[in-house]
Structure formats: C-alpha cells, structure tokens
Amino acid sequence: DQQVKQNSPSLSVQEGRISILNCDYTNSMFDYFLWYKKYPAEGPTFLISISSIKDKNEDGRFTVFLNKSAKHLSLHIVPSQPGDSAVYFCAASAASGGSYIPTFGRGTSLIVHP
Amino acid sequence: GAVVSQHPSWVICKSGTSVKIECRSLDFQATTMFWYRQFPKQSLMLMATSNEGSKATYEQGVEKDKFLINHASLTLSTLTVTSAHPEDSSFYICSARGGTSGTDTQYFGPGTRLTVL
Numbered sequence: 001d002q003q004v005k006q007n008s009p010s011l012s013v014q015e016g017r018i019s020i021l022n023c024d025y026t027n028s029m030f031d032y033f034l035w036y037k038k039y040p041a042e043g044p045t046f047l048i049s050i051s052s053i054k055d056k057n058e059d060g061r062f063t064v065f066l067n068k069s070a071k072h073l074s075l076h077i078v079p080s081q082p083g084d085s086a087v088y089f090c091a092a093s094a095a096s097g098g099s100y101i102p103t104f105g106r107g108t109s110l111i112v113h114p
Numbered sequence: 115g116a117v118v119s120q121h122p123s124w125v126i127c128k129s130g131t132s133v134k135i136e137c138r139s140l141d142f143q144a145t146t147m148f149w150y151r152q153f154p155k156q157s158l159m160l161m162a163t164s165n166e167g168s169k170a171t172y173e174q175g176v177e178k179d180k181f182l183i184n185h186a187s188l189t190l191s192t193l194t195v196t197s198a199h200p201e202d203s204s205f206y207i208c209s210a211r212g213g214t215s216g217t218d219t220q221y222f223g224p225g226t227r228l229t230v231l
Binding site: 036041043044045089102106 | 208
C-alpha cells in the first residue's frame with residue numbers, strides 16, 4: 001500500500017506558465033516532506049522541503065504548500081522553464097517519531113514546452 | 115551542495131557473477147547511507163540503510179545474502195550483488211546523509227545501471 005502517492009504520472013506545461021505537482025500521503029505520522037528532481041540516468045537532486053509546522057516554504061521559483069488536514073502537498077514552479085523538465089519525486093518521513101527514512105512517491109514527469 | 119559519487123556508472127555482467135558498486139561521499143562524512151533500486155517508471159525502492167561500522171538494516175523482501183552492503187568508513191559504502199540474475203537488472207542509487215536528524219538532507223549519487231545477461 002502506497003503511503004505517498006503522486007497520482008499524475010506526467011504533466012505538460014508551457015514555458016513561463018506555472019507548474020503544479022501534487023502529492024498525497026496517508027500516514028498521519030509523516031511530519032517532514034521533501035521534493036526531489038531527477039533527470040534520466042542520474043540520481044535525484046534535493047529541491048525543497050517543508051516541516052509540518054509550516055504550510056508554505058518558498059525558495060526562488062519553487063514553493064511547496066502543505067495542507068495537513070487534507071494530507072496533501074504541492075510543488076509550484078513559476079515561471080516554468082524548459083530546464084525544469086524532469087521527474088519530480090515527493091517524499092515524506094516521520095522525522096520527530098525517529099523514523100527518519102523518507103518514503104518516496106512514484107514521481108511525476110514534468111515536460112515544459114518552449 | 116554535498117557530492118555523492120557512485121562507481122561504476124554502468125555495468126554489464128553475465129548471470130551468476132557478482133558485481134560490486136561503490137558509493138562515496140566526497141566532501142562530507144556520511145553517518146548513514148541508503149541503497150535504492152529503481153525500476154522503469156517506478157518509484158525509488160529503499161533496499162537497505164547502513165550506518166558506519168554496523169550491519170545494514172534491510173527492508174522487507176530484500177535478500178541480505180544476495181545484496182551485501184558494507185559501510186566500512188564514513189565516506190564509503192559498497193553494495194555487492196551476488197550471483198546476479200537477469201531480474202537483478204535495474205538502476206541502483208545510493209544516498210548519504212551527514213547527520214541522524216530526520217530533517218538532514220539526503221544527497222543522492224548519480225546511480226549505477228546494472229544489466230545482467
């Protein structure tokens with residue numbers, strides 16, 4: 001049973017527009033969330049994280065929103081650029097509970113068209 | 115950010131042979147290292163977690179006698195796939211973390227593509 005779900009396997013966006021990648025989780029013990037970006041045949045690269053004590057974290061063009069009651073988080077990229085085309089993984093961990101090993105979603109493939 | 119390297123980046127071997135993959139943290143000491151496996155269009159599947167100087171903790175369903183993990187130093191962990199079979203063909207990725215806090219960032223290596231003929 002998947003505890004972290006990324007229900008959209010792919011997303012296509014025009015350059016300059018906003019990309020919104022979604023992630024849902026089922027484990028209420030999760031309190032720390034991360035987004036990773038992965039290019040083909042490469043390892044994932046850390047993008048941004050958010051703790052459950054916050055509902056928003058922003059870093060440049062990337063913003064992560066957390067809705068704890070809905071067990072939902074999203075990554076917003078604005079403006080989207082062709083170089084953002086990659087697979088994005090959402091991950092969650094129960095950091096304060098001592099289980100600090102993140103569980104990953106299946107990923108969403110983002111394609112940004114020029 | 116911190117750099118994690120893997121060697122080799124790709125390997126082709128015959129069925130029945132063993133393959134060793136190295137994972138190194140180049141500019142930090144990795145208290146914990148993780149080994150993942152990724153199948154096409156699927157998520158990263160955690161295989162095992164290793165702490166320097168102690169035995170690795172394997173996830174359910176992962177054969178510890180088949181996937182030998184050694185975390186001999188704070189900068190090196192190795193994964194040996196013993197008696198490899200075609201179904202072991204996959205993309206293996208390691209990651210390393212400098213601390214033990216749940217909020218410490220994991221840094222991933224570039225991955226190793228294993229093809230077993």
